Amino acid sequence: MNSRDMVRRDGMPRMPKRVCAIILCAGLVFTETTVSYTYSPSEPKPPGRLVDLGGHRLHVNCTGKGSPAVVVESGLGDFSFDWILVQDRVSGFTRICTYDRAGYAWSDPGPKPRTLSQLNLELRDALSKLRERGPFVLVGHSYGGPVVRNFATTYPHEVAGIVLVDASFEGQRVGIGGKAMMRLGDGARGRSIPPPHEDMKESDRPVVQTKTPLPQAQQPLDPMYKVLPPAGQKLQLWAQSLPEIEDAENSQREWSGEYFAKWLATPQTGTLGAIPLIVLTRAEGGYSEGDYDIPAAQLEQERKEGQAKLALLSANSRQVIVHSGHNMDLEAPDDVTAAIREVFEAVRHRGKL
Numbered sequence: 001m002n003s004r005d006m007v008r009r010d011g012m013p014r015m016p017k018r019v020c021a022i023i024l025c026a027g028l029v030f031t032e033t034t035v036s037y038t039y040s041p042s043e044p045k046p047p048g049r050l051v052d053l054g055g056h057r058l059h060v061n062c063t064g065k066g067s068p069a070v071v072v073e074s075g076l077g078d079f080s081f082d083w084i085l086v087q088d089r090v091s092g093f094t095r096i097c098t099y100d101r102a103g104y105a106w107s108d109p110g111p112k113p114r115t116l117s118q119l120n121l122e123l124r125d126a127l128s129k130l131r132e133r134g135p136f137v138l139v140g141h142s143y144g145g146p147v148v149r150n151f152a153t154t155y156p157h158e159v160a161g162i163v164l165v166d167a168s169f170e171g172q173r174v175g176i177g178g179k180a181m182m183r184l185g186d187g188a189r190g191r192s193i194p195p196p197h198e199d200m201k202e203s204d205r206p207v208v209q210t211k212t213p214l215p216q217a218q219q220p221l222d223p224m225y226k227v228l229p230p231a232g233q234k235l236q237l238w239a240q241s242l243p244e245i246e247d248a249e250n251s252q253r254e255w256s257g258e259y260f261a262k263w264l265a266t267p268q269t270g271t272l273g274a275i276p277l278i279v280l281t282r283a284e285g286g287y288s289e290g291d292y293d294i295p296a297a298q299l300e301q302e303r304k305e306g307q308a309k310l311a312l313l314s315a316n317s318r319q320v321i322v323h324s325g326h327n328m329d330l331e332a333p334d335d336v337t338a339a340i341r342e343v344f345e346a347v348r349h350r351g352k353l
Contacts, residue, residue, distance in 0.1 A: 043106075043238075044234070044235055044238055046059050046061070046105075046106040047061050047080075047081065048060050048061025048062065048080065048098075048099070049061075049062075049130065050106060050107075051126040051129050051130060052129075053110075053122060053125055053126060053129070053198050054198045054199060054200075055111075055198070055199060055200035056102060056107075056108040056109065056110045056111070056198075056200055057106075057107065057108045058099060058100070058101075058102060058107045058108075058110075058122055058123075058126045059080065059099060059100045059105060059106035059107045060080075060097055060098075060099040060126050060127070060130060061080050061081075061087075061097065061098050061099065062095060062096070062097040062130065062132060063087060063088075063091040063095070063096060064090065064091025064092065064093075064094055064095045064096055065094070065095055066093060066094030066095050067094065067095070067133065068094065068134070068135060068136055068137050068160045068161070068344065068347050068348070069094060069095040069096065069097060069132055069133070069134070069136050069137070070090055070094060070095070070096040070097070070136065070137045070138075070139060070340055070344070071096075071097045071099075071123070071127065071132075071136045071137070071138050071139070072086075072087075072096070072097070072098045072099070072139045072141070072144070073119075073123070073138065073139065073140045073141070073144030073145075073147045073148050073151075074098070074101075074141055074142075074144050075141045075142030075143045075144050075327075076142065076143045076249055076252065076253075077240075077245070077249065078141065078142075078144075078327075079100055079104055079105045079235070079236070079239050080098035080099055080100045080105065081098075081105075081228070081232050081235050081236075081239075082228075082232075082236075082327075082329060082330065083098045083329050084228065084229070084232055085227065085228070085329065085330065085333035086329050086333045086336050086337055086340070089333060089334070089337040090337055090340055090341075093341060093344070094344055095132075097127070097130075097132060099123065099126065101119060101122075101248065101252075102114070102119075102122060102248060103244045103245050103247060103248025103249075104239070104245055104248065105235075105239045105242070109204065109244050109247065109248065110122060110200075110204070110248070111196075111197055111198065111199065111200055111201070111204045112204045112251055113194065113251050113254070113255050114248055114249075114251035114252040114255060115193050115194070115196065115255040115256075115258075115259075116146060116147050116150040116151075116255070116256060116259050117150065117154065117193060117195070117196045118196040118197075119147055119252075120147070120150055120151040120154055120155070120196070121196035121197075121198065122196075122198070123151070124151075124155060124158065125198060134157075134158040134159070134160070135157065135158050135159055135160035135347075136158060136159060136160060137160055137161040137162070137163065137340065137343050137344055137347060138151060138152065138159055138161070138162050138163070139162075139163045139165060139336075139340060140162070140163070140164055140165065140167055141165040141166065141167070141327075141328070141329060142165070142166060142167060142168055142326065143168055143252070143256070144165075144167070145164045145165070145166075145167020145168055145169070145310070146167070146168055146169075146256060146259060146260070148162055148164075149162075149271075149272070149313070150259060152272055152275070153271060153272070156273070159275060160275065160276075160347040161275050161276040161277065161343040161344070161346060161347045162272065162275065162276070162277045162278075162314075162343070163277075163278050163280065163336070163339045163340050163343055164277070164278070164279045164280065164310055165280045165328050165329065165336060165339075166280060166281060166282050166307075166322075166326050166328060167279070167307075167310060168184060169184070169306040169307065169309065169310055170184055170185045170259075170260040170261075170263040170264045170268075170306075171183045171184060171185060171260070171264055171302075171306060172184045172302075172303070172306055173292075173294065173299060173302065175292065179291065179292045179293045180292075180293060181292050181293065181294060184256075184257065184260045185257055185260030185261040185263070185264045186257075186261070187257045188257040188258045188260065188261035188262075189257075189258070190258075190261070191258055193255070193258055193259075221233055221236060221237060222236075224325070224327060224330050224331065225330070227330055227331075228330070268309070268312070268313060269309075269312045269313070270312070270313070270314070270315060271313055272313040272314040273314060273315065274314060274315040274316045275314055275316060276314070276316050276317070276342075276343045276346035276347055276352075276353050277311065277313060277314035277316065277317035277318075277343070277353075278317065278318060278319075278320060278339040278342060278343055278353065279307060279308075279310045279311045279317065279318070279319040279320070280319075280320050280322050280328060280335065280336065280339055281304075281307040281319060281320070281321055281322065282321075282322055282323075282324055282325060282326060282328070283321050283322065283323045283324075284300075285299065285300045285303045285304075286325075287299045287300055307319065316346070316352055316353055317353065318353050320335070320339060322335045
């Protein structure tokens with residue numbers, strides 16, 4: 001599979017890559033090197049703008065007109081152009097911005113560690129430099145769900161509403177090799193989260209595995225991307241072949257556990273106040289009996305309970321069950337757009353969902 005997410009693109013839990021490196025990849029030897037990020041002239045032209053944040057640039061693509069504007073936070077291993085089907089629909093009634101986190105696609109590698117707070121600061125600064133006016137409706141898919149949750153509690157006056165798209169949640173079980181599983185948050189070490197910063201240090205330069213990617217013409221394209229325009233499919237092959245994304249994602253996974261552990265230890269009901277919140281949840285988790293040491297029925301029950309708890313984050317929320325796989329932006333763009341529009345209208349009219 002091409003997914004790099006905490007949940008595989010087929011909807012099943014995915015093993016964190018740092019664990020994969022220990023368990024599944026022990027027989028492989030890679031050479032590590034510090035890489036330079038001068039982009040090739042043959043690189044595809046970015047559809048949006050490269051925003052200089054002082055030492056590194058972030059690619060942000062905003063289309064449409066209207067307020068409140070919508071801002072999308074993608075899952076791990078996903079890119080701004082994955083959301084083109086939703087972006088085209090939403091831009092018909094308001095402004096929408098998609099972007100690539102530091103180290104993804106056209107965005108330069110950014111400061112470390114890649115904590116949720118660091119991601120939040122970079123997005124906030126980029127939107128400010130582009131003079132995009134909040135408060136925003138935030139859309140968080142999978143790993144992007146925890147990112148927008150943290151954004152909303154860090155910058156509450158800049159968030160008008162939220163749509164969580166099959167979002168990851170604290171305590172969610174993920175595979176760690178064979179039939180073993182772990183809960184998101186259980187691997188935390190209780191470290192203090194360092195304050196975010198925009199200044200790049202020498203130590204922020206990524207150290208990556210110098211595996212040579214397959215030529216783009218030979219790389220398999222996951223069938224779900226066939227719904228994208230041909231140009232979007234080519235961008236997928238290009239972006240997936242870039243080595244720097246691995247370094248960024250390893251740091252993101254490592255530090256996200258600290259946030260999950262904090263949320264597990266503290267009641268989260270009502271932490272988002274009463275802002276409009278819609279939680280999109282896929283109808284079936286896709287667990288098969290015998291895949292893991294834990295019964296499939298228990299995994300499915302825990303998944304449903306965890307998703308239902310996300311709706312309790314706000315006093316003005318509702319959960320919507322979607323008959324789709326994990327990547328609803330590709331598999332159910334109309335459902336995602338409808339949820340965004342409902343939150344958009346609730347914000348505009350200061351009403352309940």
